Every structure is written in structure tokens, then in C-alpha cells.
Amino acid sequence: MVRRMTTKDMLIRPDPADARLTRRVAGIDQSGAPVETSVTVERPLTLYLNGQEIVTMMTIGDYPEYLALGYLLNQNMLRRDDVVTAVDYDEEIETVVVRTERGTDFEEKLRKKTLTSGCAQGTAFGDLMERFESVTLPDAELRTSWLYRLTHAINTMPSLYLEAGAIHGCVLCERDQPLVYMEDVGRHNAVDKIAGYMFRHGIEPGDKIFYTTGRLTSEMVIKTVQMGIPILVSRSGFTAWGVELARQAGLTLVGRARGRRFLALAGEKRIVFDLDPALAEEERAAHRRKGAERDD
Amino acid sequence: MVRRMTTKDMLIRPDPADARLTRRVAGIDQSGAPVETSVTVERPLTLYLNGQEIVTMMTIGDYPEYLALGYLLNQNMLRRDDVVTAVDYDEEIETVVVRTERGTDFEEKLRKKTLTSGCAQGTAFGDLMERFESVTLPDAELRTSWLYRLTHAINTMPSLYLEAGAIHGCVLCERDQPLVYMEDVGRHNAVDKIAGYMFRHGIEPGDKIFYTTGRLTSEMVIKTVQMGIPILVSRSGFTAWGVELARQAGLTLVGRARGRRFLALAGEKRIVFDLDPALAEEERAAHRRKGAERDD
Numbered sequence: 017m018v019r020r021m022t023t024k025d026m027l028i029r030p031d032p033a034d035a036r037l038t039r040r041v042a043g044i045d046q047s048g049a050p051v052e053t054s055v056t057v058e059r060p061l062t063l064y065l066n067g068q069e070i071v072t073m074m075t076i077g078d079y080p081e082y083l084a085l086g087y088l089l090n091q092n093m094l095r096r097d098d099v100v101t102a103v104d105y106d107e108e109i110e111t112v113v114v115r116t117e118r119g120t121d122f123e124e125k126l127r128k129k130t131l132t133s134g135c136a137q138g139t140a141f142g143d144l145m146e147r148f149e150s151v152t153l154p155d156a157e158l159r160t161s162w163l164y165r166l167t168h169a170i171n172t173m174p175s176l177y178l179e180a181g182a183i184h185g186c187v188l189c190e191r192d193q194p195l196v197y198m199e200d201v202g203r204h205n206a207v208d209k210i211a212g213y214m215f216r217h218g219i220e221p222g223d224k225i226f227y228t229t230g231r232l233t234s235e236m237v238i239k240t241v242q243m244g245i246p247i248l249v250s251r252s253g254f255t256a257w258g259v260e261l262a263r264q265a266g267l268t269l270v271g272r273a274r275g276r277r278f279l280a281l282a283g284e285k286r287i288v289f290d291l292d293p294a295l296a297e298e299e300r301a302a303h304r305r306k307g308a309e310r311d312d
Numbered sequence: 313m314v315r316r317m318t319t320k321d322m323l324i325r326p327d328p329a330d331a332r333l334t335r336r337v338a339g340i341d342q343s344g345a346p347v348e349t350s351v352t353v354e355r356p357l358t359l360y361l362n363g364q365e366i367v368t369m370m371t372i373g374d375y376p377e378y379l380a381l382g383y384l385l386n387q388n389m390l391r392r393d394d395v396v397t398a399v400d401y402d403e404e405i406e407t408v409v410v411r412t413e414r415g416t417d418f419e420e421k422l423r424k425k426t427l428t429s430g431c432a433q434g435t436a437f438g439d440l441m442e443r444f445e446s447v448t449l450p451d452a453e454l455r456t457s458w459l460y461r462l463t464h465a466i467n468t469m470p471s472l473y474l475e476a477g478a479i480h481g482c483v484l485c486e487r488d489q490p491l492v493y494m495e496d497v498g499r500h501n502a503v504d505k506i507a508g509y510m511f512r513h514g515i516e517p518g519d520k521i522f523y524t525t526g527r528l529t530s531e532m533v534i535k536t537v538q539m540g541i542p543i544l545v546s547r548s549g550f551t552a553w554g555v556e557l558a559r560q561a562g563l564t565l566v567g568r569a570r571g572r573r574f575l576a577l578a579g580e581k582r583i584v585f586d587l588d589p590a591l592a593e594e595e596r597a598a599h600r601r602k603g604a605e606r607d608d
Contacts, residue, residue, distance in 0.1 A: 039552045043577035046456065046589045053575060057552040058530060074530065074553070160342065181549030181568075182527040201529060201551055231478040233497060234354060234370065253477030255497055256335045256353040257370075272477075279349060281339035293342045 028079075028196045028213065032179040037076050054180040058201045064113040065093060076176070076183070076200050079209050080105045083200075084112040086212030090204070090239055092147055096215070148238050153246040153266050154222040161291035162192035162225070163249065167273050168297060169194055170227060186210055187227040188219075188245075194227075195219075207239050214243070221245045232258045232271050241265045247286060249273055254281055275299035324375075324492045324509065328475040333372050350476040354497045360409040361389060372472070372479070372496050375505050376401045379496075380408040382508030386500070386535055388443055392511070444534050449542040449562050450518040457587035458488035458521070459545065463569050464593060465490055466523060482506055483523040484515075484541075490523075491515075503535050510539070517541045528554045528567050537561045543582060545569055550577055571595035 031037070038054045045051045062072045063084050070093070075083055081103045088094035099117040106112075166189050176199045177183050186206040188196040198209040207228070214221065221244035228236060228250045234257040240248045241261075247268040254271045259281045262269040268283030275298040280287055327333070334350045341347045358368045359380050366389070371379055377399045384390035395413040402408075462485050472495045473479050482502040484492040494505040503524070510517065517540035524532060524546045530553040536544045537557075543564040550567045555577045558565040564579030571594040576583055 041550070041552065041555050041577050043575055044580050044583075045576075046572060046574045048583075048585045051575065053550075053577070055550040055552045055555060055577070059553070182529070182551050201527075231497075233478070254337070254349075254351040255478050256337065256351045257355070259337050259351060276342060278342050279339055279347065280341075281337050281349070281351070284340050287340075287344075289344045 025193055026195060026197065027217075028198065029173060029194070030175040030177075030185075030197055030199050031078070032174050032176050034078065037078060037176055038180045056176060056180045056182050056201055060110055062111045063087060064111060066115055066119075067113070073205060074202055075205050078200075079198070079212070080112045082198075082209040082212030082216065083205055084114050084212065085215050086208030086210065087204075088114060089211050089215055090208055090242060092242075094215075145238070147242050148261075148265065151241050151244060151265065153241065153244070156223055156246040156268075156286055157288055158225060158247050158249075158268055158270070158286050159191075159288045159290045160293070160296075162189075163270065163273065163278065164276075164291060164296040165192040166194060166225065166227060166249070167251065167275075170197070171299065173197065175199060185229045188214070189225040189227055190223060191225075195224075204235075204239070207236075211239075211243055225249060228252075231255065232262075232269055234258045234261050237261045237265070237267060237269065241267055246283070249278075254279075321489055322491060322493065323513075324494065325469060325490075326471040326473075326481075326493055326495050327374070328470050328472050330374065333374060333472055334476045352472060352476045352478045352497055356406055358407045359383060360407060362411055362415075363409070369501060370498050371501050374496075375494070375508070376408045378494075378505040378508030378512065379501055380410050380508065381511050382504030382506065383500075384410060385507050385511055386504055386538060388538075390511075441534070443538050444557075444561065447537050447540060447561065449537065449540070452519055452542040452564075452582055453584055454521060454543050454545075454564055454566070454582050455487075455584045455586045456589070456592075458485075459566070459569065459574065460572075460587060460592040461488040462490060462521065462523060462545070463547070463571075466493070467595065469493065471495060481525045484510070485521040485523055486519060487521075491520075500531075500535070503532075507535075507539055521545060524548075527551065528558075528565060530554045530557050533557045533561070533563060533565065537563055542579070545574075550575075 037057055039057050040052050041055050042052050057076060058074045059077045060072050061075050061077060061080055063070045065088060084103060100114060101117055102115040104113045170187055177185060183199045183201055184206050185199045187194045188210050196210055196213050198206045200206040224245045225247045226240050226245045230236060231252040232250050232254045237258045238261060249270040251273050259269060262282035266283055268286040270278050270280045272279050276293045276296045333353055335353050336348050337351050338346065338348050353372060354370045355373045356368050357371050357373060357376055359366045361384060380399060396410060397413055398411040400409045466483050471481065473481060479495045479497055480502050481495045483490045484506050492506055492509050494502045496502040520541045521543040522536050522541045526532060527548045528546050528550045533554045534557060545566040547569050555565060558578035562579055564582040566574050566576045568575050572589045572592045
């Protein structure tokens with residue numbers, strides 16, 4: 017049997033009791049009867065870098081500072097050696113301003129995006145690839161015993177998903193321990209919030225494992241590599257380009273991780289098979305449901 | 313019992329046998345044994361409007377012309393009364409060029425996006441809201457017998473999802489009949505392909521039902537309203553702003569539609585309860601799985 021995880025050592029975990037993050041809404045069910053249900057709240061957040069408006073994001077709004085920093089890092093508008101002098105969040109006017117010592121080159125970045133990628137649903141790949149190609153991921157280990165404990169702990173942890181659904185989750189892990197668990201309505205906000213947290217607290221990426229509820233697309237692979245994390249795990253499936261990029265970068269890519277089963281399609285050499293899969297717990301239906309409503 | 317749907321009347325349905333859309337990839341499973349699996353292929357497609365580069369999208373690449381038209385329509389770069397003189401797709405250099413009779417205002421649109429929303433993960437809301445506020449959705453009917461037949465038919469239809477996973481699906485329906493079923497890796501590509509198909513073939517939106525595997529976010533609601541479709545159905549959950557916008561626009565919003573169950577949180581008046589839910593089929597576990605891997 018797999019040992020139950022405690023969350024006592026976690027740095028950040030979801031706070032489903034936070035009343036700002038969900039709202040009770042009235043409607044009807046399949047029999048026409050009136051019902052009330054919890055829905056996830058999304059709100060706009062406009063991000064400024066040194067006084068220049070950059071983007072308006074839709075977010076649940078729980079960690080605006082981390083989201084702002086992580087967004088700028090993952091868009092390569094902020095460098096890892098930049099000195100951030102202030103991050104000012106104003107809840108009333110829904111803005112967050114990041115100030116840096118160095119002058120930033122966001123104007124050139126924005127222009128480049130307009131010319132090469134417009135405002136796609138997604139991210140400007142030209143920019144992302146710049147950093148992607150310069151990263152060398154370290155040696156690291158993913159023990160299957162850790163993997164089983166992690167997925168079990170994450171699946172059973174109280175979360176906004178369980179409260180209201182329609183949300184994505186990402187978890188930064190070390191060995192068999194979830195460290196930072198972020199949720200958000202926006203596809204990349206959860207990733208960006210973790211990147212912002214790591215930057216703010218100087219967390220080293222080289223011995224970490226990144227878990228996502230979402231699919232292992234090229235974008236997800238590029239972001240993980242950019243963040244310097246050598247291992248990416250998901251309960252969802254793969255895309256062909258995601259696999260190709262992971263192999264190029266030497267990223268360990270584990271997908272369809274559910275209960276006893278998983279598949280590794282890149283970087284298999286980091287995996288240490290130290291637990292007989294037969295000894296791992298199968299997922300209960302209640303946890304499978306979790307993924308099902310996390311669609312987008 | 314719910315009558316089984318045939319797909320003989322469908323205009324477009326997924327073609328999981330299309331060899332270009334999936335690739336066999338080698339890896340290892342949880343026991344370390346070598347395995348081969350199918351993964352969805354994503355490829356870049358660069359869109360030009362009248363010679364101006366607009367965006368590079370990641371897509372499975374099955375309907376580049378519809379995707380191009382639908383993207384431009386849903387971004388309000390193409391008007392519904394525009395005369396499209398040509399849509400030229402070049403598979404080798406992965407480009408698609410849309411040519412119109414009228415000069416287009418994409419330069420202003422692109423500039424506006426840079427200033428107001430940058431290149432977000434998502435869409436520039438300022439632009440979307442322009443059209444959103446001008447749409448009046450028609451009266452229409454959603455019989456629960458249609459809803460049950462539709463969700464059953466869609467869940468059991470052969471699809472890329474069943475072949476390789478990691479994909480989204482959207483289906484344009486009329487009464488109890490799925491008409492156009494599009495899949496894609498990109499969150500909005502499936503929607504845009506349907507919008508492009510409707511534009512190209514002059515399909516009226518007023519009596520249609522739009523089904524999505526994804527969450528009922530504000531963006532999904534805005535796109536459906538823009539397309540003029542009065543009813544939006546999903547197997548996934550809601551966000552608070554999605555519900556609010558649907559109520560503003562008078563859109564019928566049905567979520568968590570699985571087996572016998574569903575919830576309506578807006579536009580309930582269009583729903584006609586003509587079938588006892590007890591007579592509808594429950595989802596089998598195999599179909600529930602479908603949603604689970606469609607995460608993103």
C-alpha cells in the first residue's frame with residue numbers, strides 16, 4: 017500500500033474555503049427543479065511592467081503578484097537576474113504593477129509578437145523558443161514510488177476543483193512531496209503563478225517535478241523547460257510535438273498517470289522503478305471525475 | 313430508452329483514420345516495458361489576411377480553410393458580410409491566406425490588441441465585447457429528449473479523442489442531430505473551424521445548439537453569442553463570469569451534461585422538459601473517460 021501523504025510541509029495549497037474564489041448561483045437541474053451550485057469566479061487582472069500596460073488576464077485572483085511575475089518570466093519579458101523593486105496590486109481597480117531596476121525590453125517583445133504571432137490563443141512561440149534552446153536540464157531522478165504518492169496526494173487533496181470545478185491545477189513537487197499547488201481558470205495562469213512563486217522565493221528548479229492536470233502540449237513542455245524543471249507529469253495525454261520537444265530538450269515526460277498506470281515518452285532514463293505497480297493504489301472513480309471536469 | 317443516433321446526416325465528423333492526424337510514438341509503461349502509443353499531431357499554421365501576417369496557430373491541420381475563416385470572424389477581423397475572394401492553403405510552407413474584396417481593418421485591430429491586451433493566453437476581450445453587446449439571440453427550443461440524444465451520440469461517435477486523446481471537441485447541432493463535429497488540440501480552434509464552416513456554407517445559427525467538451529468560461533460564452541447561436545451545452549462546468557455574460561446575452565447555458573444529469577444556469581426558458589430523465593441512459597464509464605483526457 018502507498019503511504020498517505022500529509023500536506024503539513026506544503027508551502028501553498030488550494031484554499032477552497034476562500035469565499036472570494038467561488039460564488040453560489042441559482043439554476044435548474046434535469047428535472048426542472050431549482051438548484052443552487054458553486055461556480056468558480058474569474059476576474060480580469062491588468063498587468064503593467066514599469067508603467068507600461070502589458071496584458072489583461074482572466075484569473076481567479078488568489079495570487080496576483082505571483083501571477084504577474086510568472087507571466088513576465090514565462091514570456092521572457094523579465095529575466096531571472098532582474099531585480100524587482102516592487103509588485104503593487106490594487107484590488108479595487110484590478111491592476112498589478114511590476115517595477116524593475118533595469119529598463120525592460122517589453123516594447124520590442126510586444127512589437128515582435130504583433131508581427132510574428134499576432135494575439136494568438138496561446139503564446140508567441142518565437143519568443144519562447146529563444147530561451148528553450150539555451151536550457152540544459154540537469155540529471156535528476158523520478159522514483160515510481162514518488163510518482164504514485166504524488167498523484168495520490170494531489171488527487172485527494174481538498175481543492176477548488178472539488179468545490180466548484182472548471183479549473184486547472186499545477187503542482188511543484190520535490191521527491192514525493194507536493195510543495196506549491198496552484199489552481200486557476202486560465203490555462204497558463206496556474207503555471208505562471210508557480211513560476212512567480214519560484215522566482216520570488218529563489219526556489220531551485222533542478223531537483224523538482226512539475227505536475228499538471230492538463231495535456232502535455234508543446235507549450236506546456238516549453239514552459240517547463242524554460243523554468244529549468246527536468247520532469248513533467250500529467251494525468252492527461254500527449255501531443256506529437258510536445259513529445260518531440262521534450263526529447264530535444266531532454267525533459268522527462270510522463271503522461272496518462274492514473275492510479276497504477278503511466279506512460280513515459282521522453283527522458284525515460286530519469287525514471288527509477290523502485291515500486292511494483294501492483295502495490296500502488298488504483299484511482300477511485302471519485303478522483304477520476306476530478307480530471308473529467310477540468311476540461312478545457 | 314433513448315433511440316440510437318445514426319451519423320448518416322452529419323456534414324462533418326471526426327476522421328480518426330486520417331493518418332496525418334496521429335503518430336505512433338515509442339516509450340515505456342509503468343513496468344518499464346516498451347510500448348507504442350498514438351499521439352495527436354499538432355502543427356503550426358500561419359494565417360495571412362490580404363497579404364498581412366496575422367497569427368501562427370497550433371492545429372491538427374485537418375481544416376485549415378475553415379480554421380482561417382473562423383479565426384478571423386471570431387476575432388472580428390472579418391465581417392459576416394465580407395466577400396471572401398479566395399482562401400489559399402499551402403501545406404508545404406504551412407500557410408493559409410484569406411483574401412477579401414473589402415480592405416480589412418486588421419492593422420487597427422492588431423494595434424488595439426497590443427495596447428489593451430497584449431498577447432494574452434486567450435483573446436482580446438475589448439474586441440470581442442464590441443460585437444457581443446450588439447447581438448440579440450432568437451427564441452429557440454432545447455428539448456431534453458434532444459439533449460439526451462445529442463450527448464449520447466457525441467460520446468459514442470468514433471473520434472480522434474478515442475484514438476489518441478489530448479484533444480477538444482465542438483459540435484454544431486440542430487434539434488437532436490449533430491451536424492458538424494470538429495476536434496483540435498487548440499482550445500479555440502475547434503470553435504473557429506465550426507464558425508468558418510458556417511460562414512462558408514451560409515448556415516443559419518438561430519436554430520442551432522452548440523456543444524463543447526470544454527468549460528463554460530466567459531470566452532466560450534462570448535464566442536457562442538457572437539456566432540448567433542442561442543444554446544450552449546457542455547459536459548464540463550461553469551465559471552461565474554460565463555454565467556453572468558450568458559444571462560446578459562440571453563444565452564441558454566447548460567453544463568455538467570452527463571448521462572441523465574445536467575444543470576442550466578442561464579436562459580432556462582428555452583428548455584422544454586419532454587423526457588423523464590429516468591428514461592435517459594446513464595453514461596458508461598468508457599464515455600466518462602472521454603472527458604477526462606480532454607483536459608487542458
